[in-house]
Amino acid sequence: MVETGVTSQNVTWSEGRVTRADREDANGHRGATIWFTGLSGSGKSTLARALEDALFRRGCSVFVLDGDNVRQGLNRDLGFSPEDRAENIRRVGEVARLLTEFGSFAVTAFISPYREDRAGVRACAQAGDFIEVYLDCSLEVCERRDPKGLYRKARKGEIAEFTGISAPYELPDAPELVLATAELTVDQCVQRVLTYLQERGYLTAGGRLAAKPA
Numbered sequence: 001m002v003e004t005g006v007t008s009q010n011v012t013w014s015e016g017r018v019t020r021a022d023r024e025d026a027n028g029h030r031g032a033t034i035w036f037t038g039l040s041g042s043g044k045s046t047l048a049r050a051l052e053d054a055l056f057r058r059g060c061s062v063f064v065l066d067g068d069n070v071r072q073g074l075n076r077d078l079g080f081s082p083e084d085r086a087e088n089i090r091r092v093g094e095v096a097r098l099l100t101e102f103g104s105f106a107v108t109a110f111i112s113p114y115r116e117d118r119a120g121v122r123a124c125a126q127a128g129d130f131i132e133v134y135l136d137c138s139l140e141v142c143e144r145r146d147p148k149g150l151y152r153k154a155r156k157g158e159i160a161e162f163t164g165i166s167a168p169y170e171l172p173d174a175p176e177l178v179l180a181t182a183e184l185t186v187d188q189c190v191q192r193v194l195t196y197l198q199e200r201g202y203l204t205a206g207g208r209l210a211a212k213p214a
Contacts, residue, residue, distance in 0.1 A: 023103030027061045029203040031100040033093075033125060034193065037112045037172065038135030039164050040150055041142030043181040043189070044109035047135065050190050052107055060203065061104040065092055067111065080161040086117050093121030100129050113169040128200075132175040133193065139164045141182045 024030050034051065036044040048064045055062040071078065075091055078084040089112050099106035112118050122130040142164065143151040154162035161167045177196055179189045197203050 020101050020103060023101075027103045029060050029103075029105070030201070031061075031103040031105065032129050032131055032197075032202055033096040033100050033106045033108065033121075034131045034133060035096070035108050035110075035112070035118065035121065036133050036135060037110065037118060037175075038137060038181070039139060039142045039169055040111060040162075041145040041147060042135040042137035043186070044111075044135055046186060047179070047181070047189050048107045048109040050186050051193055054190050054194060055105055055107075058203070061102070063099055063104060063106060065096060065099075065106060065108045065110075067109055080167075082114070082161075082167075085112075085114065086120075089114075089117040089121060093124055096121070097124055097129075100125065111163050111169070113163045113167065115170045115173065118172065131177070131196070132172055133177040133179060134172045134175040135181045136178050137181045 020031065036048055038044055045066055045068075048066065052062050052064045070092060071088070074095070075088050078088050089110065092108060092110060096106035096108055112121075118132060122132070146152060150159060150162065151165065153159045154165040159166075163169050177193065179192060181189060184192075
């Protein structure tokens with residue numbers, strides 16, 4: 001039984017005939033959520049797409065949940081207040097959990113600035129399913145990159161509640177990985193994530209399933 005936290009007493013979790021183990025055997029690797037977090041401009045979307053490509057080319061089942069994309073559909077009703085940010089991350093965490101249960105790699109690219117929200121996603125995942133990857137890049141570097149021109153708008157007061165300028169970013173306490181994206185290339189970052197997955201048995205060096213992590 002999955003603990004959902006729903007308030008209604010008239011819903012029941014439905015178990016299927018096909019188990020997660022069945023799906024992982026078919027996919028050839030263990031499912032997991034790889035959660036990229038960091039400031040705007042730290043490289044989350046770029047790295048998520050590069051990792052998706054690398055895993056797909058190894059025969060893995062993988063899908064990217066990108067912040068801007070999700071806000072155009074599933075979370076189009078949410079703004080950027082702390083409450084809406086929390087709900088944004090909660091919903092994404094639920095989708096990522098479903099993908100992970102499907103035996104896939106769910107790769108997310110969200111600022112997700114609050115520790116409590118990231119901890120909530122982790123708490124809903126099974127042990128070993130949530131891999132938090134902090135993209136360590138200074139505000140100065142991110143603002144200098146400013147690929148979407150958002151920092152310029154935030155400095156002018158045109159964007160409210162902008163992380164790093166008018167809203168906080170809370171550093172992760174104990175992420176599984178830290179990537180210094182101002183110093184490493186995209187390929188180097190991808191390789192470090194792949195190495196982590198291989199060393200902990202999520203997949204082998206060739207991309208297929210190894211023994212499940214303890």
